[in-house]
Amino acid sequence: MVTGLHAGGTQSHRVLAIHREVQRESLRQRMVDDPRYQALRRAGVPVSSLGRGWDDPANRPFDTAELARAARLAATSDVILTLKEQPLRLVATDAFGDAPVVACLHRSDPEHSGRGLADLLEAASSGRLAAAVCCAYATRDAYAAAGVPEHLLTVVPNGVDLLRFRPAGRGRRATLRVRTGIPVDASVVVLAARYDTMKDVPLFLAAARVHLAADDGAHVVACGAGMSLANPGLADDVARAFGDRPDLLDRLHLLGVRHDVPSVLAIADVVALTSSFGEAAPLCLIEGAMCGAVPVATDVGDSARIVEGIGLVVARDPEAVAAGWAEGSPGATS
């Protein structure tokens, strides 16, 4: 979004990150190696950080050097945007002066953001918060219910780069499937999500167990942080779901973190979401749909609104989820 605003020519943006590195799947990931950092730099957006390491406690007070660095950036800014609520703790310090703040909100469970909700409410009551942009109607409703004044809440529904996320041609789709170890004529369900309680991975795996047992031409794919058997939690979940049918695991593909998500989604006939809470406007559904996959989602956040007319909403039950995947797959009977 920032690259788009900056490239538009009427606004000039700079980015300040609190951490210079984070931990993902037991690996330290440097900011400069992150594809989003690289996209910002390619667009000409200066990016700096306060220099915090991956093991720096999130609630550590900001020190004098960090505040001075923030103050230098803030001094020449007309508007401060914060990605979610967490940076509001920094923005509320004297270092940031009195520039108006726009918070960008991306979840529908404000109570699960630590002290973020308290910081947001404080920013609203102090008059510092000029607007809060919600990526979903569910986000707006949840934050309004949590006490954020409704006149501050604006919905800007999520969108994706339609050039990156588009259906692949038959040849490219076949090549991508072969590279993933999937037959060209298989029916393929993809979940693109990190391993997280809100994603209800056990439900996803239970549905995969039903789907793969019922359709011997089906394959199920998952990619995202923690979505590999190197994650002991996922390995346990898989063992529980497929303990009686280990033969089905040949058609379950757990790819872990992928930086070529459009290529993974391009092999999908169905893009799945089995989340139980916390979602706002899940990008994976939109990205998958724009790649030509039928979105099949549980009713969480704005999922039902997103898939209306283009996909299916299913109950949070393995049989119901698997039935939805079958309906969205090629070769279903009428």
Place this chain on the structure above:
Amino acid sequence: MGRGVARRDELTPALQRSRSRFSRTRMVASYAGVVERVAWAGAPAAVAGSTRSA
């Protein structure tokens, strides 16, 4: 294969028609509008007025 009710054929044309609804360009334009509105509201009135008219 073939245990579900055929829905894919009816959904695929709708998917193709829905692309503009999910455009990042639309999202960026809306965001830009919010930022501009906040920037103008936060500026001193005289400056905002003179710049707007430029």
